[in-house]
Amino acid sequence: MSVSDETPPSQWPGKRVAAQLSCLVVQPFLTRIVRRIAKRHPSLFARLGPHQGTDFLIDPQELPFALHLRPDPQAPLLRAVPRDGLQHAGATIRGRFMLLLELIDAEHDGDAAFFSRDLEVGGDTEAVVRLRNALDDMDGSLAEETAAMFSRPGRAVLTRLRRAYHGEIETRENQ
Amino acid sequence: MSLAELICPAGTPAALRTAVDAGADAVYCGFQDATNARNFPGLNFTPDELAASVAYAHERGTKVLLALNTYPPAGKVDLWRQAAETGALLGVDAFIVADMGVADYIARTYPEIRLHLSVQAAASSPEAIRYYCENFGVKRVVLPRILTIPEIRQIRKEIPCEIETFIFGNHGLMVEGRCSLTNYLTGQSTNMDGVCSPASDVDYVREPDGSMSSQLAGFTIDRFGPDEKAGYPTICKGRYTAPHRPEGYYAFEEPVSLNLSRLLPELIDAGVHAFKIEGRQRSKSYVRGVVSAFRAAVDDIRAGREANMADLVALTEGQKQTQGAFQTKKWR
Numbered sequence: 371m372s373v374s375d376e377t378p379p380s381q382w383p384g385k386r387v388a389a390q391l392s393c394l395v396v397q398p399f400l401t402r403i404v405r406r407i408a409k410r411h412p413s414l415f416a417r418l419g420p421h422q423g424t425d426f427l428i429d430p431q432e433l434p435f436a437l438h439l440r441p442d443p444q445a446p447l448l449r450a451v452p453r454d455g456l457q458h459a460g461a462t463i464r465g466r467f468m469l470l471l472e473l474i475d476a477e478h479d480g481d482a483a484f485f486s487r488d489l490e491v492g493g494d495t496e497a498v499v500r501l502r503n504a505l506d507d508m509d510g511s512l513a514e515e516t517a518a519m520f521s522r523p524g525r526a527v528l529t530r531l532r533r534a535y536h537g538e539i540e541t542r543e544n545q
Numbered sequence: 546m547s548l549a550e551l552i553c554p555a556g557t558p559a560a561l562r563t564a565v566d567a568g569a570d571a572v573y574c575g576f577q578d579a580t581n582a583r584n585f586p587g588l589n590f591t592p593d594e595l596a597a598s599v600a601y602a603h604e605r606g607t608k609v610l611l612a613l614n615t616y617p618p619a620g621k622v623d624l625w626r627q628a629a630e631t632g633a634l635l636g637v638d639a640f641i642v643a644d645m646g647v648a649d650y651i652a653r654t655y656p657e658i659r660l661h662l663s664v665q666a667a668a669s670s671p672e673a674i675r676y677y678c679e680n681f682g683v684k685r686v687v688l689p690r691i692l693t694i695p696e697i698r699q700i701r702k703e704i705p706c707e708i709e710t711f712i713f714g715n716h717g718l719m720v721e722g723r724c725s726l727t728n729y730l731t732g733q734s735t736n737m738d739g740v741c742s743p744a745s746d747v748d749y750v751r752e753p754d755g756s757m758s759s760q761l762a763g764f765t766i767d768r769f770g771p772d773e774k775a776g777y778p779t780i781c782k783g784r785y786t787a788p789h790r791p792e793g794y795y796a797f798e799e800p801v802s803l804n805l806s807r808l809l810p811e812l813i814d815a816g817v818h819a820f821k822i823e824g825r826q827r828s829k830s831y832v833r834g835v836v837s838a839f840r841a842a843v844d845d846i847r848a849g850r851e852a853n854m855a856d857l858v859a860l861t862e863g864q865k866q867t868q869g870a871f872q873t874k875k876w877r
Contacts (some may be wrong), residue, residue: 481827482860485800490749495747496586497857501554503585506559507558507559
């Protein structure tokens, strides 16, 4: 079977299989992460108001899959989905993986990322604003907390990702 | 030398703690309702959160100013009175008000708590400011961003209260406190509901060529090319076509932020008591970066050193900054 010129890369048969496999591999980790966050940060849900049931599609551009988040306090959901696997998200948030992580951890300002066009949002803007404000009111680093769940390997991966991301930004700024 | 207090924004309890830790002399914040002019989804404080935040700030010597700076619509004044009662009970250091009725009520009911006149009141002449001081005991006026430094210096000589000026952040003037543009499209009011471009009415649409259009209540108010910097989805900063400007132009204001870091010594010399940083809708990251930078700059100036200001352009709207009317009346 040949791939047509019009077929988006995410729909190439090989890519789709790889994306689906990646989703299967990361899913158990995502489930652990979202349950732990929901347990440790219950105040997060109040700021979400009516958008606790909204489906967010979070799309870290360089990963082989996107993330589907439904911040329902009774049944928090975070699952990996192929990029085209969630057709009816209430809101979408798209950007580099480490940028998204830095936004969650308040190491980067969401409005500034929007002004620079590094962050793209779509769908229900109120849902995005509520999620942003809810996450921004959390204390501590979600990235660190998540990395710590996986002990030394988790922390090592986070350090490596951060180093690579900041190295890339520095290179881009020096060009 | 004036006090040169740093008045910093706090949209959430975590942002308040961040501002306090970064060196704010005072933080300003509001409740989760129409009584403050940043009534955005997921933002602001519950009474319990404000109680804990006031305790956190006061333990560290930082004041808390409560913004009650919108205008009660007819028959709805109880919400503002209740907010004032709660604020007084929780020990806030001042109320920031715009409406004369709210000012009068607080002045009579809580005379021991300072009143600051919000920028939303748009008091820009000595006569107007004196009126608020004489009738409601206002202790400080937040000046609209339409005055030059020589004008501020002159006003200072003619009024009996302190002056606060904005030094960084959003530069959406539209005659402070009187913007009705949001009303025009959405039916919600900046002045009475506390919302400018309510998020529920905002849509961002990605075009196939990578450009993005921002829409308010279904009307396209700007379109940004694939590599063009973006701004807020407010009508006053929209770009429009007209028969004589078919290429599109900013009819009111450009997406740009105010940054007066270079004018701090002149402002202090003109008698400005307090510097206000805008941005309760911004993140902890913004608060940390901007408050730290201005804390260092003000401390340098007060110690007689030259201020070495951090570059804040990445945090500005449209990644562009201006000294606005403070430098010249031709601020565009």
